[in-house]
Amino acid sequence: MTEVIEPAIETVTIDVVLSALADPVRLTLVRALDTAGDWTCGSDILKNTGVTIGKSTLSHHIKVLRDAGLIRTRVDGIRRLMTLRYGDVDQRFPGLLNMLREREPARAAEKASASTA
Amino acid sequence: MTEVIEPAIETVTIDVVLSALADPVRLTLVRALDTAGDWTCGSDILKNTGVTIGKSTLSHHIKVLRDAGLIRTRVDGIRRLMTLRYGDVDQRFPGLLNMLREREPARAAEKASASTA
DNA sequence: CGAACAGTACGATACAGATCGAACATTGGA
DNA sequence: TCCAATGTTCGATCTGTATCGTACTGTTCG
Numbered sequence: 001m002t003e004v005i006e007p008a009i010e011t012v013t014i015d016v017v018l019s020a021l022a023d024p025v026r027l028t029l030v031r032a033l034d035t036a037g038d039w040t041c042g043s044d045i046l047k048n049t050g051v052t053i054g055k056s057t058l059s060h061h062i063k064v065l066r067d068a069g070l071i072r073t074r075v076d077g078i079r080r081l082m083t084l085r086y087g088d089v090d091q092r093f094p095g096l097l098n099m100l101r102e103r104e105p106a107r108a109a110e111k112a113s114a115s116t117a
Numbered sequence: 118m119t120e121v122i123e124p125a126i127e128t129v130t131i132d133v134v135l136s137a138l139a140d141p142v143r144l145t146l147v148r149a150l151d152t153a154g155d156w157t158c159g160s161d162i163l164k165n166t167g168v169t170i171g172k173s174t175l176s177h178h179i180k181v182l183r184d185a186g187l188i189r190t191r192v193d194g195i196r197r198l199m200t201l202r203y204g205d206v207d208q209r210f211p212g213l214l215n216m217l218r219e220r221e222p223a224r225a226a227e228k229a230s231a232s233t234a
Numbered sequence: 235c236g237a238a239c240a241g242t243a244c245g246a247t248a249c250a251g252a253t254c255g256a257a258c259a260t261t262g263g264a
Numbered sequence: 265t266c267c268a269a270t271g272t273t274c275g276a277t278c279t280g281t282a283t284c285g286t287a288c289t290g291t292t293c294g
Binding site: 140142170171173174177178194195196 | 251252253254255256260261262
């Protein structure tokens, strides 16, 4: 086995993508891959992010992200390298990756606008 | 009580928005509001969408969407009208609303690209 | 060969959140 | 005034899924 299944980007639906990104761990993984910029292996991601989950859990999340069309996996000897599918995702869902890059509220947090529920 | 609390759009994070949109019922509600275009009440949304959930459940989903900054609620006599916060959402997360409008895979579904996991 | 390493597969468990029903609040109209 | 319609709140379930641990596969290197 040398290649890993990934869906063609045209077949990916926003519904599945949203479900994949709704989990805080997976969002952390995606952001770490984005920061890394190129091929990274799972154990390095755990080191970089400081996320403390078992490796079977990580494997599960990676699969969800891959099935959602967000990342690509490549076998490299003893490890599996992965990377964001920048071009595909940007083409299919323009603006999405950019949204994920912001981690803080946009401004100095005005408070809620209207009153009394 | 005449107004309903909604967060200032700058304070809304993509994390919360993704969680809100990850639920299939809420995604249906948002799409229905988008299609409707203007102020719509809860029971009308249920009729339009055919979604069969209790009204307490609907109330819960509405609250999640409102807290996520996606919709605005206005009291009108016996009912509560709501609408998408088009301008705010488009400004804060450009491209997001547009992504939700597509319900089908983009093309005639090529199959998976690589082979053997 | 055998040990260490990276990752997957699978069954079991735990927890978050979706759902429901009942009680209550508010408004408008008969 | 009383009733019907819309919606909220609260407590109790029920379910999906994130998590873990173990066993297993495949690879590199001594």
